[in-house]
Amino acid sequence: MTQKQVWMILCLWAGLMATQATAQSTADYQVVPLPQEINEEQGQPFLLTTKTVIAYPDGGAQMAQNAAFLSEYIHEQTGMELKTKAKDGKNAIVLRINADNEKPEGYTIKVDNQGVLITGGSAAGVFYGIQTLRKSLPVQPVASVKLPAVSIQDAPRFGYRGMMLDVARHMFSVDEIKTYIDMLALHNINNFHWHLSEDQGWRIEIKKYPRLTEIGSQRKETVIGRNSGVYDGQPYGGFYTQEEIKDVVEYARKRYINVIPEIDMPGHMLAALAAYPELGCTGGPYEVWTQWGISDDVLCVGNDNTLNFVKDVLNEVMDLFPSEFIHIGGDECPKARWKECDKCQARIKEHGLEADEAHSAEERLQSYFISYAEKVVNDRGRRMIGWDEILEGGLAPNATVMSWRGMSGGIQAAQMGHDVVMTPNSHVYFDHYQSTDVARDPLAIGGYSPLSNVYNFEPVPAKLKPEQQKHILGAQANLWTEYVPVFSHAQFMVLPRMAALCEVQWMQPENKDYDAFLGRLLNLIEIYKTQGYNYAKHIYDIEASYTPNAKDETIDVHLKALTNSPIYYTVDGTAPVKHSPVYKDVLKINKDASISARTYFDDGASRVLRENIVFSQATTKPIEALQPVDKQYSFKGISTLVDGLQGNDNYRTGRWIAFRRNDLEAVIDMKRPSSIKEASINTNVVKGDWIFDVREFSVQVSDDGIAYRTVATRSYPSLSQNDADGIKTHTLKFEPVQARYVKVIAVPEKEMPAWHGGKGHPAYLFVDEIVLK
Structure with missing residues (x-):
């Protein structure tokens, strides 16, 4: 028994002793992920x-293990110890395999006053039924639990329901890896x-x-922050033995x-x-x-010893991992190195690997190497x-693609008849920030993937034909660890986003409901607490929306909290307390303001929401885009440019909008x-993300909205690599x-320069507020 398990048992036992023996609770089947069908039955509940x-x-060993898991879960959550046995009986939770179930991971749970029956299409199906029952139970010391007939x-x-963990940038202990597996x-x-x-x-x-x-396995030191050029001077390393x-x-x-x-x-x-420079x-x-980043130094594919190395390593790996994939x-x-390497060029010539319009040699x-x-x-x-870059140069015959650069790689692979796991960085990269308040969150690589974004991910593209959609095996999220040095931080990055992910992976899309999910998530979080998981608490933060109201010339602020507790706010930048005004309806802001808001709940208080609204003559005014936003x-579209809000350096937060292949032209x-x-x-x-600066900025004015005259314009040089x-x-x-009318025109970089990896392609131009004085 681990130290953590001993601690949890002692805490639960102490709580049980402090609770009256008659304490009783009721199971709640509204769990995460929500089962496909929950049918209330007539009859008396079962008393656990x-x-x-x-x-x-x-x-069998698997079913004995399943029973032991369920006993352990019940003990951890309620303090009750239930014995297991290999025979059927009364007053029991019975675990059975039902070979008639066509879905091996499917299960049924039936509860009546005599007991609980969990059947699965396989031992794995029984295990998932156990997880649902586990999550239905209270997370508090009780003497009994009433399970309604169902x-x-x-x-x-x-x-395929996946979760990735990178241990190469930062490594975690075997016990921590096992905890991660328990989380999965x-x-x-x-x-x-x-x-x-x-x-x-x-x-x-x-x-x-x-x-x-x-x-x-050893590096002499690690860069501090995002390739700052400053290093910590501390050796870092480690590896996992084969045992x-x-x-x-x-x-x-x-x-x-x-x-x-x-x-x-x-x-x-x-x-x-x-280790092997040759x-x-x-x-x-x-x-x-x-x-961090991408090194130009890669394996020499023209070297026969390299290919032998790859073969040897993969065979040892396959000796250790029975995985099909x-x-x-x-x-x-x-x-770059291959272009200059005689051996690689010889390999290209040997196999007739010629360039064409789509691919270089x-x-x-x-x-060739992937094949x-x-x-x-x-x-x-x-x-x-492999990742979707394995599509480049032609896909290996039987390869499965893990599509991370958006959905396009997965769509292309499925159209070619290859199986796909969808894991786009737009939705399920858990190294991205979880909130827009990045100053108060741990350092992350960037991006913005809040809980709602994960939940709204749909892995099967509608543009695929039905026979192509069958190639979408499932979905996965990834945690890269450049900026995740310790395991508690890793837990913070994946929880509770993993809960949103599992509903994407498990549930039919028509059954999903984000608001209902948030309510069910609160019960799951109680299990996180029992297990000692370090989860992110952003769901308790105040949610705010800011809408320019051109009619009233106000910014309309709407506040929302997960709990039903009152929201306290101020507009002068002072910290809200329980004596501050209580939010009841929309806040209509018509001048500079510093909005602050918070709510209180059982375990404490939410973080204070802070937002500055700064008015200029353009703020709240009607605005029309004459050329499309990317x-x-x-x-939220072109009105983002007149909402009085300033974006931070994270361009994915919704405070910036982008233009590409055309100008920003707005009136x-x-x-x-x-x-x-x-x-x-x-x-x-x-x-590095193909986002460049403006090349030309100009302002035109008009009295009638038809005839415009230019009042100012300026051109800017293309960015250099060192800018x-x-x-x-x-x-x-x-x-x-x-x-009366003001036209703003901003011209993006139409072709990125030769020094850039995206040379010749149009760059993005990300723009925030238009300020007129």
């Missing part, structure tokens, strides 16, 4: 007490994708290549979770090259990378899976002739003019 037994008359029918939507089991997730190698560290023992762990790997695989197997190993190749291999195009020397990465592999070489790795995997009766980053109706002498816009530059990213303010000053 310490005299109840858990019976598994089907026998019939539950359930089965998952997708056979709680959320009905059946695939643990274990990312084991990177430029920053090699984490799996390979006996034929001992230097992979002797050298490749530890086997232990984790077995631990997961007992919980019906398959462990998919990932050895990322041919890119992201700097740790391996540091496998690279230049011969080194190399060192395990101390910063073996992940070979295949992502973010620069081709080096991209064809990557396809080689796939054959190694297929020869062992396994299936290769669909992917339109958020503001001042509603009356007005005097203006200054105009400004903010832009957000993130060159800093960040928020830029561009201001035009001019002689005062009277006008």
